[in-house]
Amino acid sequence: MARPTLASPRPGGRPRDESRDHTIRQAALELLAEHGYDGVTMDRVATRAKAGKATIYRRWPSKIALVMDALTQFTEQTMQVPDAGSLRNEMVTFLLSFVELAGSEQGRIMAEMVSEMPRNPELRSAVRERMWSQRRSSSESIVNRGIARGEVSPEADPAILIELGTALILQRLLITGDPVDRSFVEHIVDDLIIPYAARN
Known part of the structure; x- marks a missing residue:
């Protein structure tokens, strides 16, 4: 039996109604916030979105495909960084966008999903495939522009450069509860990230 994919089926027939897609994604996010991942079912999504199950399955082949699509659509809107x-x-x-995302309802949902990953291999694979790869793509564009400008040394590890910031932010948000404001973010960038990026 073929393994379900996270991609939506190929479009066919009438054009997709993007506003309908948004309503269905929003219903999935609301249910995630209220009931957690295990409490989301296609029946509940259909009821909340006032959509037929057949309509949902034509767009997303499985619950996990719908959930990951709903979350990635949101993070794509908040994590894009243009050339500044x-x-x-x-x-x-x-990093300010990361703080905003982590403190949002969707961020809380993602934290709960991460806590479920050790018990759910399918979810773990999906989160790594979609969420982490998306964040890596956003951050790589920043690093590549920095390299082109001569601000990032070839000796600097791009993953460490990004994680210096995100790890410290999560430490405060999830563990210490200390404030995470613009001043803190600028300290991270000026005192840790910029010196690391310029290392020889």
Whole structure:
């Protein structure tokens, strides 16, 4: 039996109604917030979105495909960082967006899903495939522009460069409860990320 994919089926027949897709994704996010991943079912999504199950399955082949699509659609809107002229400007923007996302309802949902990953291999695979790869794609564009400007040394590890910021932010948000404001983000960028990026 073929393994379900996370991609939506190929479009056919009438054009997809994007507003309908948004309503269904929003219903899935609301149910995730209320009941957690295990409490989301296609029946509940159909009822909340006032959509037929057949309509949902034509768009998403499984619950996990729908959930991951709903979450990635949201994060794509919040984590994109355009060229801001310098590594500092872009890293401050990226990390402030990360703070906003982590503190949002969707961020809380993602934290709960991460806690489920050790018990659910399918979910673990999906989160790594969609969420982490998306974040890596956003951050790689920042690093590549920094390299092109001569701000990032070839000796710097791109993953460490990004994780210096995100790890410290999560430490405060999830463990210490200390404030995470623009001043804190700028300290991370100026005192840790910029010096690391310029290492020889």
